[in-house]
Amino acid sequence: MARKGYQQQLNELRENVLYMSEIVLERVRRGLRALETKDESLAREVIEGDHEINELYLELEQSCIELFALQQPVASDLRFIAASFKIITDLERVADLATNLGDYTLQSSRDLYPDVDIQGIGDAVIEMVEDAMEAYAEEDSEACFAISDRDDEVDSRCEDASNTVVRDLIETELDETSSEGDIESLLREVSRLLLTIRDLERIGDHAVNIAARTLYMVENSDELIY
Template sequence: MPRDTFEARLDALRTDVCAMGRDVTERLDRAVTAYEQRDPEAGRAVADADGEINERYLDLEAECIDLLALHQPVASDLRLVVASFKILTDLERVGDLAANLGGYVDAMAGDTVPSVPITDIGEMTLAQLRDAIAAYETGDAQRCRDVAAADTDLDERCGAATNDLVRSLVNHTPDDDVAPTLADTRRYLLTVRDLERAGDHAVNIAARTLYMVENDAGLIY
């Protein structure tokens, strides 16, 4: 494969990964908004569209494999393809988490438990994802480190929300039918967990990008 053709395919890969990243982030944003507005139809739409992300993931994964097999890239080019390959996996999993959140909203019974700061947690997660994708797009090493540093705040916020949910359940005054409260509490806990996991995937993206840019595996765990 001619060098200029290979470089064009590398550029296209990076552009396509960023586009997928923005799409996945938008889907997560829509899922968080559906939760905030108690909009089951919007949540269901996010969940039902997950197949589109899976198809894009498989197409771009195949492109990474072709680039590795046909050209045998070295040094920085190799790191870009390998990092992109792994970042695609993180993005696909964030897409799965967005679909999960959409499904939780669709199944909510109503206002059966105290308000949980899902919107605030969601905004923190979305900010991490946007920063991680921007760092990959521009090769910004410092932004990668900032994403990793911000994850501590997200973990603390998720931990506090989880504790509040458990406390509210313990202090709940039983009524004739506690099943809806128990079911909704479980979904809220899963929502917090999944947003925290999405933040972890943002850190993974930042770590892979830092490896790509500086050959530094310090953020990878």
């Protein structure tokens, strides 16, 4: 294949990875909106749309494999393809976490803990992924370190939110009129909320992974990977 065609393939891979990130983040936004509004129709849409992400992931995976096998890339091109391969894996996992938000919406039966800012945490991790993908697109190594630093703040917010949920559970007053069903319902809701917080924290972790692979791609540095 002519070199021009090879470079075009590399450009298309980058564009398609960025396209995948846009679709995935829209799934996360819809999952959060479904959770906030208890929109079961929207939640099912998020869940059922996961196959589209999986199919796109497999297509891009195949593109990476073909570039490895047929073009035998070296140096910067090799790092770019390897990083892209890792990044689409992180994006596919973010999409799975968005699907979880849809599942939690369908399981939810009532509102608990209005002091826990799920939407605020969700907005923060979405912004982290957006910025990580922009760093990938622009090959911006400095932005990669900034994204990694922001993860500490997200982790702290998630820890505070989880502590609030657990503290309120401990302080909840149950008396002899509380049925076993009431108690089980409360525990299910608490568990769902803790899982939601955990999944949002994981999206932030995937943003850091994307930044780490981008730094490796740009500077051949594994500083953020380990």
